Amino acid sequence: MKNKIKKPITRRFFFYIVFLIVLSNVLLSLIISAIFRNSMGRQATEASISLLQRNLENVNEYLKGIDDIANSLIYNQDLIDLVKRKENTLADRDLLNSIFSIFYQSRNDLKLIIYKESEPDKAYSIYSGSGLAETGDFHRSEWYRKISQSSQNRIMVSNQVSAYTDGERNEFAHVMIYKIKDRYSDSCIGYLRVDIDLQNLKKYFISDYENIDGTSIYDGEGNLLFQDKMVVKIPWGTALGETGVYLHQDSSYITVYGNVSDIGWKMAFCVDKEKIFRDLDYIMVVLVGILLFVILITSLCSGRLFSIVTDNFKRLVAGMESVKQGNLDTQVEIVRDDEVGVLIDEFNGTVRTLNKLMEEVEKKQILLKEVEIKALQQQINPHFIFNILETIMGLASEGLDDKVITVCQGMSSMLRYNISFQNSTRLENEIVQMKNYIKLMQIRFENRFEVFCDIDERCLNAEFVKFTLQPLVENSISHGLSECVSGGLIRILIQRQEDMVAISIYDNGSGIEEGRLEEINRKIHETIENPLEYVEQYNGLGLMNVNLRLRMHFKEQYHIEIFSKDRKGTCIYIKIPYIEV
Known part of the structure; x- marks a missing residue:
């Protein structure tokens, strides 16, 4: 901007804004009060829902931890063998004691007990002193009736009386029962019982969030397990999408509840609406006071404030305009070490970084191109090695040792050629390796096909991508001549055409159907922006x-075309620029 902005205009504009704010303050306060009332109610609801979901996740994680412990035991082969044996050995008891001791040290909030189907009146646990305790016949217990009738491998029993046999204390209120199955017959040979200390589990339910006025937990039969602050009755609510959380509101409370995992428990929170809005009235008074104070201070400091801000931003805008014109050497002078000065410093640093990145972009693109080429080349190697190994196995099975040695020598030569770090080579080298491969295939497919090569010597010094001719010849043999028993023909023609090299590979095989041919030609002529995405799509397709x-x-200077007639043969035609190496 060439014309200097006059401060009085800015100052008067600021005073007009302040006047309008003061004039509309009363109306604005009423509007804000209504908006805040709705917002506070919504935030309290969202906070309750979020807290409920977090607590449900905590409890589900706690229960998952129990499942992980149980699964590590019921699928342990040593423990399965122990449960299958009718007679216990000293080693069995030592094994049980070591297992239970490990879990007791890490999870002393759980009690682990093992039952054998072969010993229905006994239980194994570290808590019984010797490890073996006499109990009543657990076949008469309620939990056994439930799990034996269930198709699931795990159930939970919450009732104190039904969870235990007659000979045990009601020390825990909630029990997880797991089936121990024989791996080979899939029959149930015993049970693992995990007793959960409800008092320890409460810390996953009770919330310290001050706006929560009540928390209650119910079991699957609707019995209240425990409550905090007040009992929350679970009403019929509205499901919130697929979150598993339900919402109910009345004139006094906002209630949210949801299910705990697959054990049937329900957790409910409630929030007192009157308490929320009572706090809102006090907040509104404080906000209005703060607003008036800020307006007063802003009015007194407007002149100084606007001069500081506008001067710094003018320089910053001028610097941005310079960068916009392409001048990446632009640096804006920092007059004051304030917030705007920090912003200007960040702008200067960003411009310097951008300038450096622009210089590095071409280098990184070159490196990325090399990485992508190597990624594509690595797909060829496993495919080639697999086919050659099949040839070696076939010859070895027929006892043709001399030919096995010949094939191995040829394969060694080709692998040595391919594992070098160069991506390109002379076309002559690629032709040598192609002929080496043809020799190997003629050994494998004896008298099945003949190969004729017509190569212009003027093309031998042309630059060419490594390991590309061999896959094309392999494609002709494995696909074109796959149904040919004898009389197969492959003709390879390489010619110099001014500043281009033309390569044709023809076979008299089964050809390609017209619809399939059109699809292949369409795919190979698509514009390729990110080759690695196409590598995944065409994984294993040599062509x-x-x-x-x-x-x-070779980028846009490269051309490929496929000509084919069904049951007549196929020709792959490639043109590349002649770049002498």
Whole structure:
């Protein structure tokens, strides 16, 4: 901006704004009060829902931890063998004591007990002193009746009386029962019981959030397990999407509740509406007072404030305009070490970083291209090695040791050629490796096909991508001549055409159906922005892999076309620029 902005105009504009704010303050306070009333109610509801979901997740995590402990035991082969044995040995008792001691040290809030189907009047636990306690026949217990009738491998019993046999103390109120099954017959050979200390579990339910006026937990049969502050009755509520949380509101309370995992418990929170709105009235008085005080201070300091802000921002805007024009060497002078000065410093640092990044972008793109090419090349190797190993196994099974040695020598030569760190080579080297591969395949498919090569010597020094001719020849053999028993023909023609090199690979095999041919040609001519995405899509397809690698190396100067007639044969035609190496 060429014209200087006059301070009096800015100051008068600020005074007009202050006047309008003061004039509308009363109306605004009423509107804010209504909005805040609705907002506070919504926030209290959202906070209750969030807290409920968090507590449900905590309890579910606690129960999952119990499941993890149980699964580590019931699928332990040593423990399964112990439960299957009718007679216990000293080693069995030592095993039980060591297992229970480990879990007792890490989770002393749980009590683990094992029952054998073969000994219905005994239980194994570290809490019984010797490890073995006489009990009543657990077959008469309520938990056994429930789990034997259930198709599930785990149940939970919350009733104190039904959870225990006659010979045990009602020390815990909630019990998880797990079936111990034989791995081979899938029959139940025993049970693992995990007793949960409800007092320890309460810390996962009780909330310190001051706006929660009541918490209650009910079991699956509607019995109140415990409550904090007040008993919350669970009404019929509205489901909140698929969160598993329900909401109910009346004139006095906001109530949210949800289910705990798959054990049937329900957790409920309630919030007193009157308490929320009572706090809101006090907040509104404080906000109005703060607003008036800020207006007064702003009026007194407007002149100084606007001069500081506008001067600094003018320089910053000028610097932005300079960068916008492409001048990445722009640096804005910092006059004051204040917040705007920090902003200007960050702007200067950003411009410097941007300038440096622009210089590094081309280097990184080159490195990325090399990485992508190597990623594509690594798909060829396993495919090639697999086919050669099949050839070796076939020859070895027929006892053709001399040919096995020949194939191994050829394979060794090709692998040595492929594992070098260069992505490109002379076309002559690629032709040598292609002929080496053809020799291996003629050993494998004896008298099945012949190969004729017509190579222009002027093309031998051309730059070419490594390991690309062999997959194309392999494609002709494995797909084109797959149904050919004898009389197969592969013709390879490489010619120099001015500043281009033309490569044709023809076979007289089964050809490609017209619809399939159109689809292949469409895919190989698509614009490729990120080759690695196409690598995953065409994983294992040698032709597509070669197409992507040649496209990334030669870019738009590269061309490929496939001609084919069903039951007549196929020709792959490639053109690349002649770049002498």
